[in-house]
Amino acid sequence: MTQIFRIFPAMSGWAGKLFLTPIFYIVNLTTFSLLALRDWKRYTPLLKKDSYRNLVTQMIFTGVDALPAIALLAVITGFIFTFRLIAIVDSVGGSDDLVNILVNVIGLEIGPLITAFILISRTGSAIVVDIGNMKLHGEIEGLEYLSININHFFVGPRLLGCAISQLALTVYYTTITMITGVVISSFMLSAEYLQLLSSLSTAISPTMLLAFVIKNLSFGFMIAAAACYHGLKVVKSPTEVPQQTQQAITNSLITIFIIDGFMGLALLA
Amino acid sequence: MANISAAQQITEGIDLNVENGEIIVLTGAENAGKNDWLKTIAAIYYPLSGTINYFGKNSTDYSNTERSQLRKRLAYVTADVNLLSVINGLANVMLPAIYHKLGSVDEIRSRAMDLISNLGIDDKIELLPADMKKDQCFLLMVARALMLKPRILFLEKPFCSMDTVSSEHFKKFLNHLAKQKNTTIIISTQDINFIRKYADKVVYLSLENSFSFEHVEDFLNSRNTQIATFLGETNIL
Numbered sequence: 001m002t003q004i005f006r007i008f009p010a011m012s013g014w015a016g017k018l019f020l021t022p023i024f025y026i027v028n029l030t031t032f033s034l035l036a037l038r039d040w041k042r043y044t045p046l047l048k049k050d051s052y053r054n055l056v057t058q059m060i061f062t063g064v065d066a067l068p069a070i071a072l073l074a075v076i077t078g079f080i081f082t083f084r085l086i087a088i089v090d091s092v093g094g095s096d097d098l099v100n101i102l103v104n105v106i107g108l109e110i111g112p113l114i115t116a117f118i119l120i121s122r123t124g125s126a127i128v129v130d131i132g133n134m135k136l137h138g139e140i141e142g143l144e145y146l147s148i149n150i151n152h153f154f155v156g157p158r159l160l161g162c163a164i165s166q167l168a169l170t171v172y173y174t175t176i177t178m179i180t181g182v183v184i185s186s187f188m189l190s191a192e193y194l195q196l197l198s199s200l201s202t203a204i205s206p207t208m209l210l211a212f213v214i215k216n217l218s219f220g221f222m223i224a225a226a227a228c229y230h231g232l233k234v235v236k237s238p239t240e241v242p243q244q245t246q247q248a249i250t251n252s253l254i255t256i257f258i259i260d261g262f263m264g265l266a267l268l269a
Numbered sequence: 270m271a272n273i274s275a276a277q278q279i280t281e282g283i284d285l286n287v288e289n290g291e292i293i294v295l296t297g298a299e300n301a302g303k304n305d306w307l308k309t310i311a312a313i314y315y316p317l318s319g320t321i322n323y324f325g326k327n328s329t330d331y332s333n334t335e336r337s338q339l340r341k342r343l344a345y346v347t348a349d350v351n352l353l354s355v356i357n358g359l360a361n362v363m364l365p366a367i368y369h370k371l372g373s374v375d376e377i378r379s380r381a382m383d384l385i386s387n388l389g390i391d392d393k394i395e396l397l398p399a400d401m402k403k404d405q406c407f408l409l410m411v412a413r414a415l416m417l418k419p420r421i422l423f424l425e426k427p428f429c430s431m432d433t434v435s436s437e438h439f440k441k442f443l444n445h446l447a448k449q450k451n452t453t454i455i456i457s458t459q460d461i462n463f464i465r466k467y468a469d470k471v472v473y474l475s476l477e478n479s480f481s482f483e484h485v486e487d488f489l490n491s492r493n494t495q496i497a498t499f500l501g502e503t504n505i506l
Contacts, residue, residue, distance in 0.1 A: 133354075134353070137351045139352070139353050139354060142350035142351055142353075142410065143353070145313075145340060145344070145345045145414070146340065146341075146344075146364075146365040146368075146413065146414065146417065147338060147339075147340035147341045147369070147417070148364075148365060148368050149337065
């Protein structure tokens with residue numbers, strides 16, 4: 001009996017920690033992101049071209065350089081998801097809702113998620129290693145001695161650059177994957193499926209478009225926020241860099257699924 | 270310009286008035302906390318007690334934003350930090366001036382080239398920091414800090430990684446900077462030759478206490494046992 005009284009507080013403490021840790025993490029991450037944006041806004045005059053150099057650099061790295069990988073993946077998944085989906089619906093006798101299904105499944109779910117996976121593995125990890133190593137070698141401290149605001153110089157441009165790149169890449173990915181799937185279907189199932197291309201462009205409602213934009217911007221923003229947050233958590237040991245990278249990747253994945261879940265609920269409501 | 274009357278944990282307090290264009294040396298035995306002191310005087314650390322007045326205002330009264338702006342006037346250079354590794358030497362030197370918009374890019378480049386040339390490292394500007402020697406990186410960090418036209422330049426053990434020739438050239442540069450450009454320089458070093466030749470004021474720090482000297486001769490002729498021992502040891506070195 002006494003054993004139970006001993007174990008119970010430990011168990012409840014463990015459960016409490018398990019429950020509170022993600023909440024604190026989300027609060028910390030949100031505060032960190034908002035502070036970074038505040039500093040970025042404070043020092044960067046809007047519409048002033050030369051203030052956006054870091055933002056453009058980040059967008060080139062995250063958006064433009066990732067295009068070949070995204071294009072290849074879009075063609076492959078066009079066969080795996082889009083064509084398979086059309087084939088399954090075709091095998092059960094077809095459906096008038098095929099366009100709707102494609103827009104919701106490929107456009108609103110698979111597209112943003114696959115692009116986010118690429119962004120996490122490519123950009124997210126690069127940001128953590130980049131910032132982590134700079135912190136480790138005193139490069140960031142050196143900039144602080146020169147009155148350079150780190151949130152303004154490093155974090156803000158990465159947050160916005162990743163958010164915009166995620167949106168642009170998802171548009172690119174979704175377009176290619178849809179076209180690939182429909183073209184393969186027209187060859188392998190029926191040439192009539194080519195008509196889906198014109199139907200798809202008109203099937204997107206304003207609500208869906210808004211959800212698509214918000215979801216992708218949030219994905220990109222949170223991926224960069226988690227990466228910068230973990231990069232800046234590196235203190236003095238080189239082993240912290242891989243540790244923080246791994247945590248950033250895991251937490252980014254969890255975060256985007258949470259956002260996706262909330263967005264799904266919001267759309268249902 | 271600055272009035273320092275502060276204390277850190279490990280030594281007794283120091284009292285010092287700092288004027289424009291002076292070279293002030295913080296010296297003393299190893300582990301006497303010279304660098305902690307230098308960081309405290311440079312408003313990077315907060316003093317445990319006492320006051321440090323900069324430009325007529327107590328350093329603890331500066332808000333976070335003002336404190337960040339104060340960094341532009343109080344440049345701090347240490348070998349513990351590094352240049353940005355992803356850009357070359359020239360870009361590193363130009364960076365703070367571009368960030369704070371202290372002129373057009375051409376003006377900033379020309380100023381950076383002048384500083385680099387005066388420091389004698391013009392052949393290294395296209396290299397990445399990883400391809401440079403430690404002393405060259407340090408000199409570029411000094412140039413980078415001077416791009417902000419600071420009122421006071423703080424240098425942490427500047428001559429440690431330098432050979433005799435570079436060290437002598439750099440010492441002359443510092444003297445010129447102080448006497449001709451009116452920039453105050455506060456240095457932590459054990460280089461007794463530099464103290465003899467260029468220092469205006471000296472603060473001697475040990476584990477137990479500290480001594481401030483308004484004239485370098487007073488320090489060099491001090492009858493204090495600790496200082497005499499220190500001077501004897503550094504002379505042998």
